[in-house]
Amino acid sequence: MLRGLALVTLSLLAFNAYAQDKRAYNNYMLHCQGCHLPQGKGALGAVPRLQNFVGYFLHSREGREFIAQVPGVTMSSLDNEELSELLNWMVRAYSEEQLPEQFEPYTSAEIAQLRKTPNPDPLGQRNSILDVVAEGLPVLADEIATDGYAY
Amino acid sequence: MKWLDKITETRARKVAQSTSRRGFLGKLATVVVGTTAAVPLLPVARAEQSGGQQPAEEGDPNSCDYWRFCAIDGFLCGCCGGSINTCPPGTEMSPITWIGTCENPVDGRNYIISYNDCCGKTSCGNCLCQRNEGDRPMYRPQLSNDLNWCLGTQSVAYNCSTAVVIGTALDE
Numbered sequence: 001m002l003r004g005l006a007l008v009t010l011s012l013l014a015f016n017a018y019a020q021d022k023r024a025y026n027n028y029m030l031h032c033q034g035c036h037l038p039q040g041k042g043a044l045g046a047v048p049r050l051q052n053f054v055g056y057f058l059h060s061r062e063g064r065e066f067i068a069q070v071p072g073v074t075m076s077s078l079d080n081e082e083l084s085e086l087l088n089w090m091v092r093a094y095s096e097e098q099l100p101e102q103f104e105p106y107t108s109a110e111i112a113q114l115r116k117t118p119n120p121d122p123l124g125q126r127n128s129i130l131d132v133v134a135e136g137l138p139v140l141a142d143e144i145a146t147d148g149y150a151y
Numbered sequence: 152m153k154w155l156d157k158i159t160e161t162r163a164r165k166v167a168q169s170t171s172r173r174g175f176l177g178k179l180a181t182v183v184v185g186t187t188a189a190v191p192l193l194p195v196a197r198a199e200q201s202g203g204q205q206p207a208e209e210g211d212p213n214s215c216d217y218w219r220f221c222a223i224d225g226f227l228c229g230c231c232g233g234s235i236n237t238c239p240p241g242t243e244m245s246p247i248t249w250i251g252t253c254e255n256p257v258d259g260r261n262y263i264i265s266y267n268d269c270c271g272k273t274s275c276g277n278c279l280c281q282r283n284e285g286d287r288p289m290y291r292p293q294l295s296n297d298l299n300w301c302l303g304t305q306s307v308a309y310n311c312s313t314a315v316v317i318g319t320a321l322d323e
Contacts, residue, residue, distance in 0.1 A: 034250045034265070043246060043247060047303070
């Protein structure tokens with residue numbers, strides 16, 4: 001009986017996660033994909049690439065804050081809960097490999113706080129944040145040297 | 152082969168003595184019902200599929216009142232040598248696009264529509280269609296159809312607009 005209950009609980013938890021992912025992906029299509037393109041491929045010179053890249057930002061506190069202070073996030077019509085859900089889904093779905101091992105998901109309270117102060121110069125600060133991360137992360141340093149800043 | 156028969160028989164008897172058939176069926180049923188009812192099989196693959204799923208449709212795709220055009224502002228590519236999903240020859244589809252939802256009258260569901268512009272020739276001029284449902288002012292650029300969405304293309308000259316179904320919207 002207990003084991004049965006445990007199974008049902010696990011199944012429900014899995015279903016909850018599945019429903020959240022589905023909502024996050026839907027919101028991605030409606031609010032991000034128009035510019036960041038399917039699978040976060042980005043458009044070189046026009047829109048930053050998320051795919052296999054955005055996870056690098058989460059290696060520093062500045063980078064983590066930066067992600068929540070870019071125009072697409074601060075001006076979004078999504079609420080804080082949907083935004084944090086979307087960001088947490090996105091970095092895992094499109095850039096799992098670049099995430100730090102101890103990635104802490106964004107909370108909606110954190111997003112609420114961060115988006116109040118939009119980054120005044122996202123394009124200017126983007127590369128310098130990445131340069132700082134690259135100092136402690138040779139993979140990123142190599143990638144910047146060969147492919148640039150994914151923008 | 153007698154030894155094989157013997158081993159099989161003793162094993163089978165042991166299993167029969169030490170387990171209960173109902174217990175096994177009960178557990179199996181829990182797993183089957185639990186997983187299929189609560190977690191749809193292979194959620195990842197299914198989510199991918201729903202992205203490309205094309206709905207049943209009715210009406211004339213070259214007419215402005217066609218359901219997919221609910222938020223469009225431009226010339227219909229179907230009247231310009233292309234189609235509702237494709238660009239006319241000599242133009243390039245803009246990858247960067249504005250995206251909204253429209254309700255399909257056939258099944259009453261909302262679908263996510265991507266209004267990719269076709270770029271590289273001057274305005275087509277046929278079948279101008281302005282329905283603008285859900286259109287937002289320019290200070291919400293990602294939801295404004297008054298922008299020139301020929302972005303990321305070789306030319307910024309706007310020719311016409313497509314309306315591609317890219318997924319089903321969740322019911323709110």
